[in-house]
Amino acid sequence: MRTLKLGDRGKEVLDVQSRLFSLGYDLGTDGVDGYFGEDTRAAVLHFQQRNGLRADGVIxxxxxxxxxxxRYEPGERLLYLRIPSFRGVDVLHLQRSLNRLGFNAGPEDGILGPGTERAVLDFQKNAGMVMDGMIDESVLKVMARVTKDGEPHAAGAKIPDRNGGYAVDRDLADLTVVVDPGHGGDDDGDVSQEGIREKDVNLEVALGLGKALESIGCGVLLTRDGDVTVPLYDRPALANQGGADLFISIHHNSNPSPRAQGAAAYYFCRHGYFSEPGIILAGHLVTSISEALDVPPLPPLGRNYAVLRETEMTAVLLEPVFITADGMDSLLNESGYATRAAEAILAGLGDYFSPR
Ligand SMILES: [Zn+2]
Structure with a gap:
């Protein structure tokens, strides 16, 4: 198009003015009149400043x-990586949503470049969608379920696995791991047939795991190291503040039926989103625990538990056995139980970081 500047008149000026007006810019008393006057120039300057353009008042x-x-509203057009790049507020909205969800879309600049595409592919992968980098209605729909106007829904909607969460690229020994023994203090958790309290078993296994991790060089943070009450949300908060790379919560399962048994691991899942590293890690841990303790492996289970949701790193909650199962009291009373469970967890972590 030809350059438009102060003093110009005509259809093209009218077009520019109506676009500025629909975006909410003030065109003064004359409004959309097809004449490029001082008010139009001021609106152009304002638009240029807000969009990081050279502010010369010329179109x-x-x-x-x-x-x-x-003018493109989110969802109004199909977005993908192309040359020249798509630009606009819909791209900006997309970048903001991706960044808030923890997929690194890079700077929120409204330009759909390779960084944004990579983040879209990551999102599609984590959401179990076709990884084609096409931002169409289906992608926006899934995204809208976890965000609203680019903001995570009400408190507690933050998605883990920030920074990609693909800790698998790293060496286990270099990581800081939070070990979280469930319950404690006022909260006994579940109780076995003969009265063994879950909180005590959780703590024993967690202390064993902490030692095992330290022995290979990991940094270890425990959410409790004694029989004390720790509020639920303090647990992920400690991990987030400590800059941890992994969060392993230790619980033990229960069921009214004494026949229920199996090793269980839970990963974060919510509204169609699930943690990709979480499900893989959960799988390795279940396999390793079931082999070591001779209990059936249960499939990894997606859950929206607070400790899985609020943690910014890959998080898994484990229940190595059902403490309510027949014969379990004798297993739990064995002096070696906690050590065996801890070593099985360590082995499962090892399998995740360097597959056999
Ligand atoms: Zn529990």
């Missing part, structure tokens, strides 16, 4: 391009 290609693409 040339770059400003025109921004003006055209600024």
């Amino acid at each position: 040339a290609d770059n400003t025109w391009q921004e003006l055209v693409e600024a």
Whole structure:
């Protein structure tokens, strides 16, 4: 298009003015009149400043391009990586949503470049969608379920696995692991047939795991190291503040039926989103625990538990056995139980970080 500047008149000026007006810019008393006056120039300057353009008050290609693409509402057009890049508020909205969800879309600049595409692919992978990098209605729908206007839904909607969460690229020995013994203090958790309290078994296994991890060089943070009450939300908070790389919560399962048994591991899952590293890690842990303790492996289970949701790193909650199962009291009373369970967990972590 031809360059438009102060004093110009005509259809093209009218077009620019109506776009500015629909975006909420003030065109003064004359409004959309087809004349590029001082008020129009002020609106153009304002638009340029807000969009990081060179503020010269003139409509040339770059400003025109921004003006055209600024009007796209999220979902109004199909977005994908192309040259020249898609630009606009819909791209910005997409980047913001991805970043808030922990998929690194890079700077929120409203330009759909390779960084944004990578984040879209990551999102699609984690959401179990076709990884084609096409941002269509189906992608926006899944995204809308976890975010609203680019903001995570009400408190507690933060998604783990920030920074990609693909800890698998790293060496286990270099990581900081939070070990979280469930319950404690006022909260006994479940109780076995003969009165063994879950909180005590959880703590024993957690202390064993902490030692095992330290012995290979990991940094270890325990959410409790004694029989004390720890509020639920303090547990992920400790992990987030401590900059941990992994969060392992230790519980033990229960069931009214004494025949219920099996090793269980839970990963974060909510509204169609699930933690990709979480499900893989859960699988390794279940396999390792079931072999070591001779209990059936249960399939990894997706759950929206607070400790899985609020943690910003990969998180798994484990229940090595059902403490309510027949014969379990004698297993739990064996002096070696906690050590065996801890070593099985360590082995499962090892399998995740360097597959056999
Ligand atoms: Zn529990």
